[in-house]
Amino acid sequence: MSVAILGAGAFGTALACALGQVTLWTRDADHARDMADTRENTRRLPGIPLPGEVQITHDLAGIDAQTLLLAMPMQAMRGFLHDHGTVLQDRVLVACSKGVDLDVLLGPVGVIRQNLPDARAALLTGPSFAHDIARGLPTALTLACEDPELGMALQQELSTNALRLYRNTDVTGAELGGALKNVIAIAAGMVIGADMGESARAALMARGYAEMQRLALALGAQADTLAGLSGLGDLILTCGSEKSRNFRYGLALGSGAEFDTTTTVEGAATARAVARLAQEHGIDMPITRMVAAMIEGYLTVTEARDALLARPLTEE
Ligand SMILES: NC(=O)C1=CN([C@@H]2O[C@H](COP(=O)(O)OP(=O)(O)OC[C@H]3O[C@@H](n4cnc5c(N)ncnc54)[C@H](O)[C@@H]3O)[C@@H](O)[C@H]2O)C=CC1
Ligand SMILES: O=C(CO)COP(=O)(O)O
Numbered sequence: 180m181s182v183a184i185l186g187a188g189a190f191g192t193a194l195a196c197a198l199g200q201v202t203l204w205t206r207d208a209d210h211a212r213d214m215a216d217t218r219e220n221t222r223r224l225p226g227i228p229l230p231g232e233v234q235i236t237h238d239l240a241g242i243d244a245q246t247l248l249l250a251m252p253m254q255a256m257r258g259f260l261h262d263h264g265t266v267l268q269d270r271v272l273v274a275c276s277k278g279v280d281l282d283v284l285l286g287p288v289g290v291i292r293q294n295l296p297d298a299r300a301a302l303l304t305g306p307s308f309a310h311d312i313a314r315g316l317p318t319a320l321t322l323a324c325e326d327p328e329l330g331m332a333l334q335q336e337l338s339t340n341a342l343r344l345y346r347n348t349d350v351t352g353a354e355l356g357g358a359l360k361n362v363i364a365i366a367a368g369m370v371i372g373a374d375m376g377e378s379a380r381a382a383l384m385a386r387g388y389a390e391m392q393r394l395a396l397a398l399g400a401q402a403d404t405l406a407g408l409s410g411l412g413d414l415i416l417t418c419g420s421e422k423s424r425n426f427r428y429g430l431a432l433g434s435g436a437e438f439d440t441t442t443t444v445e446g447a448a449t450a451r452a453v454a455r456l457a458q459e460h461g462i463d464m465p466i467t468r469m470v471a472a473m474i475e476g477y478l479t480v481t482e483a484r485d486a487l488l489a490r491p492l493t494e495e
Contacts, residue, residue, distance in 0.1 A: 182336065183244035185259075187211075187235075188443065189309035190275055191250030192220040195233045196313040197342050202234045202242055211237035227313045239266055246271045246336060248303065249287070252443050253278025253358075256287060260294040273301045273322075273333060277357035277413075278445040279452040284459075286354030288323075299326065301333055302350055304357035305408035306416035308423075312342060319343045321409040323353035345408060352404025355395040360414040361425045361446030362453060362467050363387030367418035368429020369473070372436070373480045383466065384418050389495075390464040394453070397462050432473060433480050447474050465490065 182198060184191045187205035195203040205211050214220050215235045218228055229235075236242065247267065251259060253276040260267065272295070274287030285293060291300040305320035312318050322337065322344040324330030330346045338344045347353055366387060370380045391414070392405050404410060417423045421430070425446040431438035454471035457464040465487060472478040478486075 181244040182246045182248065183242045184248045184250055185239070186249065186251035186275075187214065187220055187223065188250060188252075189220075189223045190312075191248070192224040192227070192229070193307075193309035193311075193313035194248060194250060194275070196224075196227055196230060197315065197339055198337065199230045200232045202236055202244055203229075204236050204239055204242060206237070208237045211235050224309060224313060227310070239263055242266075244270075246273060246333070248273045248275055248337075249291075250275040252276060253287060253445055254281060254448050256280070257283065257290050257294060260291060264295055268295050268298055271299045271301070271329065271333070273303050273337070275303045276445070277304060277361055278449040279358045279456065281448050281452045284452055284456050286351075286358055288350050288354055299329055300324075300350075301330065302353050302357075303337065303344075304353050304413070305345075306413040308416070308420075310422070315341045317341050317343070319345060319408055319412075321345055321347050321353050321404075321407060323347045323350045323404075323409070325350055347404055347407070347409070349401045349404040351398055352395055352400030353409040355398065355400055356391065356405055356407070356410030357413060358445070358449050359387075359391040359394065359453060359467070360410065360417055361444075362450040362470050363391065363414060363446075364417035364423055364425040365429035365432070365444070365446045365450065365474075366466050366470050368423075368426040368431075369433035369470075369480055369483075370429075372430035372433020373484070374434075375484065380418065384414060387418075387466050388414060390462075390466055394457055394460070394462045394464060397460050446470070450474055 183202040185204045247270045276287045288300045301324035307318045334344045428444040450471040469483040
């Protein structure tokens, strides 16, 4: 197997633990040294030993693996591709990020295509907490790739006994499912944080899923993809667990608690990007709009709740 993982955050490190025979790259030389010495990523995935066969590196140009998994936050990806295009352009690039770029309003594969048109791109997404994958717990993810042959090869290359990949050629659907569910997870966290109750959370998840579908179908996605692992599957996981950073961020917003601003919360930037995208396409996404307005400080949680409840009664 010839795989390297670029980005030694929680998810990149978890994938390295699951796959074993890979190279794990970090941009930070001290971090690389620390992981090589301790055989653990104490910064992002503490308590999980790195398998002996995982190679740690800080030298991007020295990586000769053909399949590169990009495991960095969505808003960092465009700059990364721009800075390292010559090293990346002839490889297979599998994006592992969930989100929509705030400036160009594209998902991870869209950003790869825009920056490196000759690269062969795919997406790995779906319901999975880094710790679960790293511990070898059973997990099912979507491997989305427009090229069916490449998709099949990657499915074989990246599946393990515990990590089960399902193929899909609907990249738009998989990208949007993974990006939009984080926004709804923030809203779900707010509902619980503001003590609105679990019935309200269920309503919000269902209506959130309806607006995820409205945008995704308008942008060419297939309904089945949204109903699969990368959409509904990940929505259920992220809206229902305090292990989710997006959900915890929402909890803090809803309850007025402090939140560590260095935490990666993909749904925050994505809510703002998607609110713009929806407006451009004339799609009604009231929950996303409210989340974006609350993050930008234009709306309180109480105002958002009242505005959603005051919407005209309609058909489901
Ligand atoms: N943590 C999880 O359970 C899961 C995360 N993901 C996705 O994976 C992506 C990464 O998330 P995490 O690893 O959890 O985040 P993290 O916050 O744990 O780590 C992010 C990593 O990206 C690196 N990074 C940031 N900017 C960079 C740049 N410009 N160039 C190179 N590296 C850069 C950081 O140094 C850090 O190591 C996100 O899009 C997230 O939604 C997907 C599934 C599960
Ligand atoms: O994407 C994830 C689960 O599938 C991880 O969720 P958080 O980024 O909210 O922690």
